[in-house]
Amino acid sequence: MRARVFVTLKPSVFDPQGTIVTDALHTLGYDAVKNVRQGKYFELEIDAGSEEEARRLALEAADKLLANTVIESYRVEVESSTERSVP
Amino acid sequence: MKFAIVVFPGSNCDHDAYHATKHVLGQEAAFVWHKDTSLQGADVVILPGGFAHGDYLRTGAVARFSPIMPAVQRFAEAGGPVLGICNGFQVLLEAGLLPGAMLRNRSIRFQCEHVVVKVECTDTPFTSRCSPDQLLRIPIAHGEGNYYAEPEIVEQLEARRQVIFRYATASGAVTPEANPNGSVRNIAGLCNERRNVVGMMPHPERACELAIGSADGLLLLESAVHSVGQGTFVTTP
Secondary structure: OEEEEEEEEOOOOOOHHHHHHHHHHHHOOOOOOOOOOOEEEEEEEOOOOOHHHHHHHHHHHHHHHHOOOOOEEEEEEEEOHHHOOOO | OEEEEEEOOOEOOHHHHHHHHHHHOOOEEEEEEOOOOOOOOOOEEEEOOEOHHHHOOOOOOOHHHOOOHHHHHHHHHOOOOEEEEOHHHHHHHHOOOOOOEEEOOOOOOOEEEEEEEEEOOOOOOOOOOOOOOOEEEEEEEEOOOEEEOOHHHHHHHHHOOOEEEEEEOOOOOOOHHHOOOOOHHHEEEEEOOOOOEEEEOOOHHHOOEHHHOEOOOHHHHHHHHHHHHHOOOOOOO
């Protein structure tokens, strides 16, 4: 089973990297892009009996290691093997 | 008196800390590998600078789960003096031994330069030989030293006098211009509530001999020797 974990800086935390990326996009003419927040994306291959168990493990991993909850928040999506799209 | 210097894979200021404590200060010093589980009876623990585990994921995020860390935690909880320098400070933050977190420098650049820090409090094991408001010239070398904590936590740090060092100008003014990385309130170093655990971004171990530019950092290590010698900040069983 695959879990996707998205880690982003909390809205109240200044994101210097996102600011630089925003500036770069403006330099390229993408003035319509008003703001960029940079984050991290993880794909976890999990050996779990159910989607619920996979979700629980992914949430625990995110809370313990993948995110620093002082500055970051996280979101988990679980994709069961039957849902996986065929390339 | 014995200093334990924890070595993580990727630590690169461990030898500087060893040299400063052993050869300059003339104390006993020992390297402790991160996979060890004992601090070898040390009186003071130093978590040195570097890039532990490549700083992958986040600075200090993997190192905080090293097998040696429970021993560091117990040593800190027993009142023993712990100094986290640069990456060591980041490890202490990730481990929750100090509050807050580090963000990328405001500049997005790796800042490597001598800075001036102002000593805010002298009642810690690493500042007991400093004078209040003393200015120290110590180098920094980091990409993620932009200290951040929630506003309530910052207020609490101020109220409890846990801010130990602030970036300042050569004349001692704490200004935005003197702030090299964007740290909230110019915080360069802080301590825990019990005051025995200190984390700082500047590198005192790199400023222990005039031949390499400054000996101001030696005062911090001398403070540790003094504090332990006085019987303050020693581990209680």
